[in-house]
Amino acid sequence: MSISTESERAGPVGGGARPPRAPRERSGIPPLLLAPAGIGLVFLIIPLVGLMVRAPWTELPDQLGREIVRDALARSMYTASMATLLSLLLGVPIAVVLAHGRFRGRGLVRALVTVPLVLPPVVGGVALFAALGRRGVIGQHVHDWTGYSLPFTTNAVIIAETFVAMPFLIIAVEGALRGADPRFTEAASTLGATRWYAFRRVTLPQVMPGIAAGAVLCWARALGEFGATVTFAGSLEGRTMVMPSAVYRELEAGHPDTAIALSLVLMVISVVVLASLREHWISPGRTR
Amino acid sequence: MSISTESERAGPVGGGARPPRAPRERSGIPPLLLAPAGIGLVFLIIPLVGLMVRAPWTELPDQLGREIVRDALARSMYTASMATLLSLLLGVPIAVVLAHGRFRGRGLVRALVTVPLVLPPVVGGVALFAALGRRGVIGQHVHDWTGYSLPFTTNAVIIAETFVAMPFLIIAVEGALRGADPRFTEAASTLGATRWYAFRRVTLPQVMPGIAAGAVLCWARALGEFGATVTFAGSLEGRTMVMPSAVYRELEAGHPDTAIALSLVLMVISVVVLASLREHWISPGRTR
Amino acid sequence: NDDDDALVPSGSSTPAAERRELMVFAAASLTGAFTELGKKFESDHPGVTVRFNFGSSGTLATQINEGAPADVFASASPATMTTVTDAGNGAGEAVTFVKNRLEIAVPAGNPGEVDDIEDFADDGLDIALCADTAPCGAAADKMFAAANITPKPDTREADVKAVLTKVEAGEVDAALVYHTDVLSAAAGKVEGISFEESDLAINDYLISALKDAKHADLATQFVEFIQTDAAQDVLKAAGFESPGATESASPSASPAS
Amino acid sequence: MTGLTADFRVGRGTFHLDLGLTVPPGGTVALLGPNGAGKSTALRVLTGLLRPYEGEVRLDGTVLDGPGVHVAPERRPIGVVWQDYRLFPNLSALDNVAFGLRTRGVGKTEARERAAAWIERVGLTEHARKKPGSLSGGQAQRVALARALAPEPKLLLLDEPLAALDARTRLDVRTNLRKHLADFGGATVLVTHDPLDAMVLASDVLVLEEGRAVQRGPVAEVARHPQTDYVAQLVGLNLYRGIADTTGVRLPDGTVISAVMDHLAPHDPVEVLVAFSPSAVSVFTERPVGTPRNVFPAQITDMELHAGAVRLRLEGALDVLADVTAGAVADLDLVPGRQVWATVKATETSVYPA
Amino acid sequence: MTGLTADFRVGRGTFHLDLGLTVPPGGTVALLGPNGAGKSTALRVLTGLLRPYEGEVRLDGTVLDGPGVHVAPERRPIGVVWQDYRLFPNLSALDNVAFGLRTRGVGKTEARERAAAWIERVGLTEHARKKPGSLSGGQAQRVALARALAPEPKLLLLDEPLAALDARTRLDVRTNLRKHLADFGGATVLVTHDPLDAMVLASDVLVLEEGRAVQRGPVAEVARHPQTDYVAQLVGLNLYRGIADTTGVRLPDGTVISAVMDHLAPHDPVEVLVAFSPSAVSVFTERPVGTPRNVFPAQITDMELHAGAVRLRLEGALDVLADVTAGAVADLDLVPGRQVWATVKATETSVYPA
């Protein structure tokens, strides 16, 4: 069952003789929390409503027909998803190290991991140049040896988004890992499970809600990221332009309505994607 | 104990007769995860190193001496902290509703909550105007009745940062709540605990690591937020200018070195703040 | 050497048939005019594609100094161009190719009943200006000083578009922006009011070919092209003034187009 | 109508439970039954966490569950010992016990004092400050018991409250619990696998199998006429009330049952219960000379055959039940009406303060 | 040196445990002791989750813990039944049991098949697909037992593996477990509060109190000479091996012990164990005529006084221990050398397949 103080109400299953009355649900939410939750939701949703009121709805179909918009939209989806994938691959391990590792300076490492969140976005882009640009600490060697240069490519978009969004995933997953019950991992180890196997089969399923939450944060942040991306990857039509840079471009070109229309497109698509991720993706299998 | 597959090693306490040997720790981290974690950390930290290498260190003391910088820094800290506080007050209840509520359209509400993450930052600011500005859905009535106008005030900075950062807190806390064990809440209710009391005394302590993680995300994001803040609150020296706008301002003035110096200040301070938050703030009290 | 620049398909052995790509980094306020000029340049130079990276001048300068594969830089302020040339990334002389003049921008209907630059000293009005570090802000400060007016801004933005956004949203009663911004603003949302004192501070836009240009010849040609009369006409239509022009703006209010 | 009356039907997955249950005020009903019979499920319904799809639950005249009515768990005056303890991991043993007092508005200091008294009653004073993760299994279960009892609820639901206790502690805690239940004006439902717990603590038993009640009634009644072999095996006890002195337990009619009573305080005579199992009773046709301290002449009044044993009902100086093999019945020609001697060894008896 | 040898000191908070323990291959040692004595802590050390600060643990000659040596839990060939079960909440009962096979490289299909066989052995086939949250307490404990046994470890650590089982299931599972342990070449350490479990399943006992061993040795030895009253109360059993037929159990020397054996399959004679407690034995100075089916002439060879009872050692057709009251000893003038009759009721015996 998913709610704590909620009473289950169940009839016989299979035996059709006595049909159970329709269950009347009771939520497990303390009523005292309903007021702030309501205020908070209004606060978050009213601006979106305001935006919709101002949006040039008639313009929308035209906008969606524009090659450049469709291209930027597709690139946004692709890069944000790749960034999320990359963040999962690298970020979950980091979260494990932060949650379960015992080493001096762990607090410092955790704080460093959050720096990309704090860095003003354009400076984040500058930092990426400093590391991976043609003149960067690592980038210059790569460029000297292979001639490859990362900035201003689609991969650069992914890298910039990953840099900015991965910390969200890491911190969320670390929080979940610290809340996980270690008794099950102990049991797994006495059953011969290596730390890796126990992690995969016991710990991961337990913290799945936290990982799902982290992935959602990461994806959404990557989708909306602007400053670091536009600095490190530029906004070249057909190559590195993503939705936020398309929006910026329209604003600069003096078409705020178009900018709002494009933002709405981005917003609606992300809502659809996130809402259609089945609930049970982020629900646990708890007890005993 | 904090690590699952780690063996405790304990000597007698109090009885000084046989001193235990110094414990040799073994981390509970699957070795397979160490490689990706290492790569991920390098990826996140090298840009910061690059930034430091380029930073005009000699300029730093001068920068810190500037009234405008100190002022922006103080305002950044204040507004980010207030935004985090506000997000905790409104966001935790929303997370509870999303995690434990049972109503149609819950998935939609969750998706809507993440929209501020996705919205390109400037458009976020425009959306806030649409809601709370002088001509906004709500703001115009407030302005008509009281003459109060929110934009371009310090409160506007807080509101903009809250709008952008609160979703991070909500999603992280919801993830933690979904991972929490409902058996304890059940036990609390049979002991006469109202849903509110049970929430405060049983659920909250259980999800504390998740809330701490969410608050860290929220604070860091608020500290680094630029687009929505600068749009909705402006950046007036001594009133609404925060560090990211100061940084951007220097960049546009053609002083990239100064911009980097200021970013470093922000970065160092956030690292110090986050690293000094005692570890046990975000550690649980688990088992049985 | 940038022969194998990842951005550009690596040089083929048949240069004659090669499609060449000219990379122009240009200030965001040039978006409309330069897009049009790019098409023109392409039709004049078969086989050439002009690719633009529009952004704020500061960001573009940073990108160029970080080794971005740019051939030409068109900046909205002398300071950002200096950042690039001081780093030794310019090629040849940077030239001023257009100027931009300040104008009062008010929301449609002029709710604050602003008619003169002196209204900027009115505490009761909500006023937006550019930051003193931004070209438009520096110009405004210079102008106010010369006109002996103490403005009472409610916000000072890092760039001019941020200022314009607030006028469009009706959140301020008046702002100082460029004439070009008023022209480009969304139809019917912004009204421009020109004023005499705008002569006191006019902003220069500079353009330069870049040292690391992959196609130095094309870069030079593009810089020259921008200074041709045909190009200047397009820029004028967008509200810019020719570098030589010193006469004051027409005193009539210029409606948003 | 006071006390607890419950009659409901509820489902859980493919499992279905149909239960009728009455507990008078001050009474205790023991729920017995094999694993998976539905005992914990029944308690869950009474807590209000699981809502029956049909039926009614009433406590002291108040409807807790019924058509259109469902009183939330936190508004039910209940105390629960969970089979899996469920101690709050973040609270010390003491604060776990104080929890139910705090929710009922008792001040912090007073709640702690009262909790400390309960902690002492279960013998854990020196572990009061420990978190549940640092308690042993038996210690945790005793804390869970103290936590349920401390708020003095009107309905006590105990799911195997003594299962994790060692033999000696179990004796103490059982004795303590018995005292508590005797003073207690509310209703108690006790789930247990130990027939002795059930017999000593409960007035009535209800045996569940596969979600249905197979037998119910006063302990003595069920023990005398178990309706299935399973019930016979589970339920069977000879139980008497008397005054303890050094030699044994003196019943109201003067009969003395010898018993081992070293664990009782030696001084004043106290009222006690003495119990022994029917299988501990030997039946002789001639008066035997031997160690059994208790030899009572009696007459066979009733005989019933169950799996592997015949349950005899004997009446005489002492009325007792005796389980003997069918072979013995045949060999000795035991029939109703026959005069016999029943013996019970003192070491086979259990004595509890009443 | 094969089997388990452990001798270590370990601390947990203010609790200190000092233990020496030897289990021969194929042997089972029962750890007894009151709540909080350190039984679970001892098992925790053997799992490798808790590292002693001094001492050594060896299994089949391999040092698992020692100066500078510590073998990780996952590399120890162990199987554990936890006092709190610890079933993985996200896996079905079947997958919980298959877990330890999968970690040892058994393929998915085979692991599931073997797990299903184990699930069947503990009688839960119809619950195999359930998640632990949907199992009853007793069902969960049986799954935990199957999970520990399935990978056939060399060292079995069982922490009260039968505590949550109902009487009948307990009998089945105990019988099953006994069979398994008999076939099993490894060492077993069993923690239990039930002396019968300990006596039936273990060859040796070790009694812990407050972190120290107070007595240890073969079951018969400890039962004969318990060194404290607590141990006497806890440890005491008459245990014999024989062949079951319908009337009783025939011992190798021809003596027959009558017992209730309905739960055994009626057909072929099988080898069984028959057990009864010393307190179930009555001693007579004249041959009694009555229901007790087992009447053996014997001679008193030894007497020891313990709390409330005297433990007599009788030798004759059958060697038995009998607990009788001090009063009976005085009244009947029981002294070593005296000839007596010992009786045991068939209903007081327990019979298990050997």
Ligand SMILES: Nc1ncnc2c1ncn2[C@@H]1O[C@H](COP(=O)(O)OP(=O)(O)OP(=O)(O)O)[C@@H](O)[C@H]1O
């Ligand atoms: N949430 C659930 N979903 C489906 N089936 C369940 C659920 N909870 C319990 N059951 C099943 O219901 C039956 C009754 O379970 P219950 O816990 O009431 O048994 P019990 O009598 O308490 O047994 P035990 O003595 O082993 O604790 C069992 O077969 C169990 O598997």
Ligand SMILES: Nc1ncnc2c1ncn2[C@@H]1O[C@H](COP(=O)(O)OP(=O)(O)OP(=O)(O)O)[C@@H](O)[C@H]1O
């Ligand atoms: N993590 C810990 N920190 C401090 N003390 C502990 C910890 N774990 C156990 N103890 C204490 O150590 C003692 C021994 O505990 P242990 O669990 O070994 O007892 P046990 O013999 O298994 O008892 P039971 O029969 O009740 O399960 C107890 O007094 C317990 O409170």
Ligand code: MOO
């Ligand atoms: O951090 Mo941004 O400027 O809101 O992409």
Ligand SMILES: [Mg+2]
């Ligand atoms: Mg149960």
Ligand SMILES: [Mg+2]
């Ligand atoms: Mg234990």
